[in-house]
Each structure stands twice: as structure tokens, then as C-alpha cells.
Amino acid sequence: MNGYVPPARPHPATGAWMPSHPAGSRQFFSFDRPFALEGGATLRDVTLAYETWGTLNADASNAVLLCHAWTGDSHAAGSADAGHSAPGWWEGAVGSGLAIDTDRWFVVCVNVLGGCQGSTGPSSLHPDDGKPYGSRFPVITIRDMVRAQSRVADHLGVRRWHAVVGGSMGGMQVLEWAITFPDRVGSIVPIATCTQASAQQIAWGAIGRRAIRMDPKWRGGDYYDAGPDDGPWEGLATARMVAQVTFRSDNVFTDRFGREIADGATLHDGLDLWQRFEVERYLDYHGDKLVRRFDTNSYLIIGKAMDLHDVGRARGGLLPAMARIDAQALVMGISSDILYPTYQQRQIHDLLLSGGTKSDYVEIESPHGHDAFLIDLDQVGQHLRTFLDRVGA
Amino acid sequence: MNGYVPPARPHPATGAWMPSHPAGSRQFFSFDRPFALEGGATLRDVTLAYETWGTLNADASNAVLLCHAWTGDSHAAGSADAGHSAPGWWEGAVGSGLAIDTDRWFVVCVNVLGGCQGSTGPSSLHPDDGKPYGSRFPVITIRDMVRAQSRVADHLGVRRWHAVVGGSMGGMQVLEWAITFPDRVGSIVPIATCTQASAQQIAWGAIGRRAIRMDPKWRGGDYYDAGPDDGPWEGLATARMVAQVTFRSDNVFTDRFGREIADGATLHDGLDLWQRFEVERYLDYHGDKLVRRFDTNSYLIIGKAMDLHDVGRARGGLLPAMARIDAQALVMGISSDILYPTYQQRQIHDLLLSGGTKSDYVEIESPHGHDAFLIDLDQVGQHLRTFLDRVGA
Numbered sequence: 185m186n187g188y189v190p191p192a193r194p195h196p197a198t199g200a201w202m203p204s205h206p207a208g209s210r211q212f213f214s215f216d217r218p219f220a221l222e223g224g225a226t227l228r229d230v231t232l233a234y235e236t237w238g239t240l241n242a243d244a245s246n247a248v249l250l251c252h253a254w255t256g257d258s259h260a261a262g263s264a265d266a267g268h269s270a271p272g273w274w275e276g277a278v279g280s281g282l283a284i285d286t287d288r289w290f291v292v293c294v295n296v297l298g299g300c301q302g303s304t305g306p307s308s309l310h311p312d313d314g315k316p317y318g319s320r321f322p323v324i325t326i327r328d329m330v331r332a333q334s335r336v337a338d339h340l341g342v343r344r345w346h347a348v349v350g351g352s353m354g355g356m357q358v359l360e361w362a363i364t365f366p367d368r369v370g371s372i373v374p375i376a377t378c379t380q381a382s383a384q385q386i387a388w389g390a391i392g393r394r395a396i397r398m399d400p401k402w403r404g405g406d407y408y409d410a411g412p413d414d415g416p417w418e419g420l421a422t423a424r425m426v427a428q429v430t431f432r433s434d435n436v437f438t439d440r441f442g443r444e445i446a447d448g449a450t451l452h453d454g455l456d457l458w459q460r461f462e463v464e465r466y467l468d469y470h471g472d473k474l475v476r477r478f479d480t481n482s483y484l485i486i487g488k489a490m491d492l493h494d495v496g497r498a499r500g501g502l503l504p505a506m507a508r509i510d511a512q513a514l515v516m517g518i519s520s521d522i523l524y525p526t527y528q529q530r531q532i533h534d535l536l537l538s539g540g541t542k543s544d545y546v547e548i549e550s551p552h553g554h555d556a557f558l559i560d561l562d563q564v565g566q567h568l569r570t571f572l573d574r575v576g577a
Numbered sequence: 578m579n580g581y582v583p584p585a586r587p588h589p590a591t592g593a594w595m596p597s598h599p600a601g602s603r604q605f606f607s608f609d610r611p612f613a614l615e616g617g618a619t620l621r622d623v624t625l626a627y628e629t630w631g632t633l634n635a636d637a638s639n640a641v642l643l644c645h646a647w648t649g650d651s652h653a654a655g656s657a658d659a660g661h662s663a664p665g666w667w668e669g670a671v672g673s674g675l676a677i678d679t680d681r682w683f684v685v686c687v688n689v690l691g692g693c694q695g696s697t698g699p700s701s702l703h704p705d706d707g708k709p710y711g712s713r714f715p716v717i718t719i720r721d722m723v724r725a726q727s728r729v730a731d732h733l734g735v736r737r738w739h740a741v742v743g744g745s746m747g748g749m750q751v752l753e754w755a756i757t758f759p760d761r762v763g764s765i766v767p768i769a770t771c772t773q774a775s776a777q778q779i780a781w782g783a784i785g786r787r788a789i790r791m792d793p794k795w796r797g798g799d800y801y802d803a804g805p806d807d808g809p810w811e812g813l814a815t816a817r818m819v820a821q822v823t824f825r826s827d828n829v830f831t832d833r834f835g836r837e838i839a840d841g842a843t844l845h846d847g848l849d850l851w852q853r854f855e856v857e858r859y860l861d862y863h864g865d866k867l868v869r870r871f872d873t874n875s876y877l878i879i880g881k882a883m884d885l886h887d888v889g890r891a892r893g894g895l896l897p898a899m900a901r902i903d904a905q906a907l908v909m910g911i912s913s914d915i916l917y918p919t920y921q922q923r924q925i926h927d928l929l930l931s932g933g934t935k936s937d938y939v940e941i942e943s944p945h946g947h948d949a950f951l952i953d954l955d956q957v958g959q960h961l962r963t964f965l966d967r968v969g970a
Contacts, residue, residue: 224847322848383830383831387857388822390854391815394814394818429780433777437777443774443776443779454617455718463780464783468787488850492848
């Protein structure tokens with residue numbers, strides 16, 4: 185039963201970007217005043233990392249905001265390099281001549297508050313003692329993320345976004361932007377997202393929380409001074425595996441992995457509890473990969489923000505909240521999405537129409553599940569390009 | 578971040594039934610010879626616990642075998658009592674005058690090999706040293722379970738089952754029974770099951786394995802001498818939570834839990850990482866409940882057997898394997914099953930027809946997901962009753 189040997193991982197306890205690391209294409213904006221959170225706490229020192237592509241025009245009318253998903257960051261486009269452990273999450277969709285054409289649009293992406301790639305989050309230093317926040321970092325909401333981003337918009341001279349675009353948690357931010365700041369958002373593209381997290385979505389999040397809490401190396405959230413090879417990787421990797429399955433689809437898993445055994449072994453070598461199927465190796469790989477570029481507490485804090493997502497909270501419910509939106513919308517769903525099923529995007533579309541907002545709904549036909557918004561860039565990009573052109577006319 | 582307090586659980590390290598516990602309605606059959614496993618190992622001492630209802634008729638033609646699912650056991654019908662921590666898993670479907678009418682049928686249910694409710698499994702004592710097998714227990718397969726059950730059939734004087742019936746892992750056994758012993762099975766009712774575990778099903782299993790392995794109280798599988806409150810509950814409960822979500826459905830979770838906060842709290846009390854949604858409390862409850870009646874190593878061993886399930890293995894593939902079946906079939910699928918989608922049961926039905934076997938396919942219309950075979954007893958029972966009558970004529 186004990187045949188499993190974890191891979192060697194001489195890595196620090198967190199995959200967070202640290203001020204001692206190369207900045208890459210990040211820029212930083214530090215708030216000049218404290219930031220009050222929806223939950224009641226106040227963060228005294230807030231810095232947000234962001235990246236921009238293209239040039240803001242004279243009347244500041246060509247700005248497009250991209251909002252990233254759970255484990256994304258400000259690096260929406262560009263290579264992996266010393267400052268960025270992975271290529272941009274929408275690389276191929278954002279750039280000169282691409283769907284979001286940076287020759288035309290001034291594109292901005294901000295690492296969310298609570299994140300770990302340069303923005304203030306649990307791995308940042310607490311102003312009281314210069315040690316990482318760790319367990320002291322407060323719970324934040326999608327609304328907090330969006331209100332914080334609005335200060336970056338002010339700093340950049342963007343009074344009103346031509347469009348705010350994002351998938352999954354990015355789409356939650358898109359809705360909150362348009363509801364919180366109706367006069368600052370010209371159009372929206374919420375993709376594979378929802379007006380409020382469903383019970384099943386919360387359930388998946390709860391499992392990840394429990395897995396991380398179980399990892400003794402998580403140390404109640406205060407693990408930052410743990411030595412190499414002593415971080416809360418098992419907990420984070422297990423939580424990530426749950427997400428990874430819900431991000432894809434039954435059919436794609438069957439096509440890609442079937443019942444293959446990993447590492448060239450066969451069942452003729454004898455049956456072993458830890459002999460891995462190929463799909464198991466794939467999940468281990470993705471779990472282990474995430475721990476190298478992410479922070480476990482950020483995963484918890486951002487996941488909780490998603491579970492708390494409910495645009496109707498303290499606004500009299502969904503319809504009054506959605507009726508505040510004054511931005512033409514393109515709503516996208518993905519045919520095979522099991523995590524954010526298309527009924528959720530059709531609900532967004534219907535609520536927008538009920539509130540008197542112009543909205544189109546399109547469905548990405550893809551076998552790839554929720555992650556199709558990161559994979560099927562041809563379809564997603566084509567819809568985006570057409571929409572950005574049209575609402576700009 | 579540290580607000581969570583686990584519930585008090587003064588329980589032993591395993592929820593396994595032990596010989597010192599009341600037998601309840603269990604009977605036991607101990608093999609008089611060693612039992613060779615498909616994986617190559619041999620178990621020297623094997624005992625299987627089973628229960629029976631009704632009376633075997635003179636020509637032994639009225640015997641029905643029920644095969645249980647992952648965390649089930651031989652207690653298919655009957656109350657909870659000192660010997661059985663839960664009522665029968667098909668209570669309401671098995672009994673005098675019920676769908677599986679014990680006035681007419683001699684009904685048998687055997688706790689599977691590798692289980693923890695009286696049959697030999699990881700919590701049993703190793704003949705070498707009289708200590709629990711723990712990490713020494715070998716991997717077993719669904720075929721091992723079925724070949725072991727055949728010895729109980731011999732012992733009971735059942736040469737040929739009128740019907741073999743089961744859902745989920747029970748349905749895997751149903752198929753293996755009919756393929757391994759075509760002349761001993763008159764008819765089969767595989768419910769919400771598959772010919773081979775899919776990549777996605779294996780993926781869910783892999784997450785549970787990793788969660789259990791992470792629990793320091795699992796101790797590599799050798800936790801049986803741990804004191805009260807020191808068992809591998811967190812790992813087992815987390816694994817169970819994964820299963821519990823896949824056993825149900827998005828719609829039912831939404832209807833039942835929505836976004837309610839547990840324990841009477843509201844978000845106005847402030848935002849806390851560990852403040853639970855109602856669905857989270859429900860999953861914690863079910864996870865914590867399972868640890869009181871199950872053994873963590875049995876959960877691993879049985880889960881691995883399901884992942885290894887492939888009726889085509891070493892038989893030239895699915896079609897030749899299924900063509901060995903010489904038993905009239907009623908195949909049941911569940912409309913909302915996300916874990917064993919109905920395409921899997923239609924495949925069973927199609928393969929049976931291709932192999933020249935008489936088969937009917939029916940779909941249970943239910944919002945309850947995979948677990949509907951344990952919940953929607955009216956529909957399941959009606960189909961069963963009709964089928965058992967018909968094939969008996």
C-alpha cells in the first residue's frame with residue numbers, strides 16, 4: 185500500500201511572486217489610503233500588480249479591462265520568462281491583429297486583491313510587523329476585487345471602460361463592475377460565469393478548503409517560513425485536482441486518457457493501490473504544477489470570494505441588481521461546461537433583457553468543458569472581435 | 578482563518594465491524610481453503626459476512642443475489658440496531674410484499690471481500706500475527722469479489738441465481754457474475770453502472786486516494802491501534818465529500834441548499850473563511866457520518882477495485898466479454914446521473930443485444946442523480962418487480 189513516492193520538489197513553501205523576484209511586465213500601483221473591505225476589515229497597505237498592452241487614446245475611449253480567473257494573474261498575454269512562470273492565459277487572443285487587437289485597444293489586466301502575483305494577498309507583508317499576513321489576511325469578496333481595480337482605472341486615467349471582459353471568476357468581476365459602476369462600463373462580456381455561486385459550486389470549493397486545512401504543512405495558514413520541500417503542496421494539489429476535473433469534461437477525459445496506465449506500467453506488473461492511471465498522473469501533474477506558481481492561502485481566499493459571489497446580496501435580489509447594468513452585453517456559455525452550466529449564462533442574458541439591457545447570448549460549441557474559454561480561442565476570439573467592433577461603432 | 582472547530586468525535590480509528598461487536602442479522606461463511614486473487618496474491622483466511630431473507634425453495638430456483646455499492650454492506654434490508662449502524666440500503670424495496678418480495682424470493686446479500694462489515698478486509702486480522710492487515714492488504718478486483726461470493730452461493734446450495742441485481746459498484750458485480758459464471762446466472766439487473774470505469778470516474782477516485790494519503794492519521798494504512806479521536810477521519814471524510822457531490826445533482830443541491838448559511842449565521846456576522854454554507858455543513862455531516870461506520874482502508878481498496886473495473890480486461894475487449902453473458906437483462910439508467918451517465922447503461926444494453934442477449938433498457942426519471950437508485954424506490958422497485966416476475970414465468 186505504500187508504494188507511492190512523491191516527486192522531488194525543492195521549492196519554497198509558496199509559489200507567490202515576491203518583491204525580490206524579477207517584475208517581468210508587471211507594473212504596480214500602491215494605494216495612498218486604506219481600503220475598507222465589504223466584510224468589515226480594512227487593509228492599510230494595498231498594492232495591485234497590473235499589465236497593459238497598447239496605448240490609451242486621447243479621449244481615453246479605447247480601454248478594455250480583462251478580468252482573470254481563480255489561478256490566473258495579470259499576465260493575460262506574453263511569454264513565460266523570469267518574471268512570469270507561465271505564458272499569458274489568453275495568449276493568442278490578445279495582441280497586435282488578434283481578437284483583442286492591441287493596435288486598437290488599450291488592454292489592462294489587474295492581478296486581483298487577495299492574489300499572489302504582485303497584488304496584496306495573504307503572502308504579502310503585514311504593515312504591523314513586516315511578516316506575511318498568513319492567517320491574518322481577511323476574507324474578501326468579488327466586490328472588493330472590483331472596487332480595488334477601480335483605483336487602478338483612476339490611476340491609468342480610464343474613466344469609462346469600452347468593455348470589461350472575463351471568464352469564470354473573471355465573469356463574476358465583469359458583472360460586479362457593471363453593477364457597482366454602471367456609468368464606468370460601456371459594454372460587458374461575461375463568459376462561463378454566474379450571477380451567484382450555486383450550491384454545487386460551493387460544494388466543490390468546500391472540498392478544496394477541507395483538503396487544504398487537512399495538510400499539516402498548511403500550519404493553519406502560517407507556513408511562509410517553512411523550508412524548501414515543506415510547503416502545503418499536498419493540500420493545494422488535492423484542491424486543484426477537484427477543480428481540474430470540474431474544469432474539463434467526461435468525453436475529453438475519455439478521449440485523452442481512457443484507461444491507460446501511467447509511466448509505461450501495465451496491470452500485468454501486478455495490482456498496486458498507488459499504480460496510477462494516466463488520468464491520475466495528469467491530475468497529479470497539474471496539482472504539482474500549480475504549487476510552483478501559486479500560494480495556498482490565496483487559493484483559499486479567492487475560492488471563498490467565489491463562493492460568496494452573489495450579485496443580489498444587499499441589493500434586493502438578482503433582478504434589481506442586474507437592472508442597474510447599463511452596458512451592452514455579449515454573454516457566452518460553453519456547451520459542455522459542467523461547473524458553470526449554460527443555464528447560468530442564459531439566466532444572466534434573461535435578467536439583462538428583463539432589466540432593459542441589450543444582450544446577446546452565444547454558446548461555444550466545445551467538448552472541453554469550462555476551460556474552453558481558455559482553449560477554444562478561435563470561437564471565443566471571433567465573437568469577441570465582432571462584439572468589440574460593433575459596440576465601438 | 579482558524580475559526581473552524583472540528584466536531585467532538587470520541588470514536589475508534591475505524592468504523593469497521595469487529596468480531597467483538599453484536600452480529601445483528603449477519604451470518605458468516607469461512608473458506609476452507611486459501612483464495613487466490615487476480616492480482617497474484619493469496620489470502621489464506623477468508624470470511625464473508627452475508628444476510629438472507631425468505632426461504633430457498635426445493636429446487637433452489639428462487640434465489641436472488643443483491644450486490645451492494647461502495648459503502649454498502651450485507652444489510653440490504655432491516656432496521657438499524659446494535660449490529661447495524663444504519664437501516665438496510667434497500668429498505669423499502671426488499672421484504673414481504675415489496676418489490677423484491679421475500680415471500681417469494683430467497684434474497685442474499687454478501688458484504689464484499691475487502692469490506693469492513695464482517696467480511697475479510699484491511700481491518701481483519703492477518704493470520705501471521707493476529708494484527709490488522711492494514712497496509713498489508715492486497716489490491717482486489719470486482720472479479721475477486723464475485724469469485725469469493727460464488728463460494729457463499731455454493732455454501733447456500735444456490736447453483737444458479739434467478740437474478741443478480743445491483744447498482745453502481747453492485748452493477749459492476751452483476752456484470753462480472755454473468756460473464757464469469759454464465760451458467761449460474763438466470764437474469765441480471767445492472768443499474769447506474771458501467772462496463773469499465775471511465776477516466777473521469779477514475780479521476781474522482783484518485784482525488785479521494787490523495788486526500789486519504791495526505792491525512793497524517795492514516796499512517797500509511799496502519800492506524801488501527803490509534804486511540805479514540807485519532808483515526809484518519811479527515812482524509813476519509815474529504816474523500817467521501819467528493820463522492821457525495823458526484824452522487825447527487827446540481828438541481829437537487831440548488832433546491833435543497835441554495836446559498837443558505839449553516840448554523841443560523843448570516844453574512845452580516847462578518848465574513849469568515851470557515852463560516853459554512855448549508856451545503857458545506859451537509860457534506861461535512863455526511864463525511865463525518867461515514868467515518869463512524871466505515872474503514873478508511875476498505876474505502877481505498879474498494880475504490881481501487883472500481884477504478885480497475887473493466888469487463889473486457891484479459892477477455893479480448895468489451896464485446897467478446899459481454900457476449901459471454903447468457904442471462905436476460907434489465908438495464909437501468911438514471912436521467913440525472915453525472916457520475917455514471919446514461920450513455921454507459923445504453924452501452925451495456927447495446928453490447929448485450931449485439932451479443933445476442935435479450936435486454937431491456939429503462940431510464941429512471943429522477944432529479945436525484947446517481948443516488949436515485951437508493952432514493953427513487955417506487956420507480957426502481959416497480960421495474961424490478963415486473964422483471965423478476967416476467968423472467969420467472
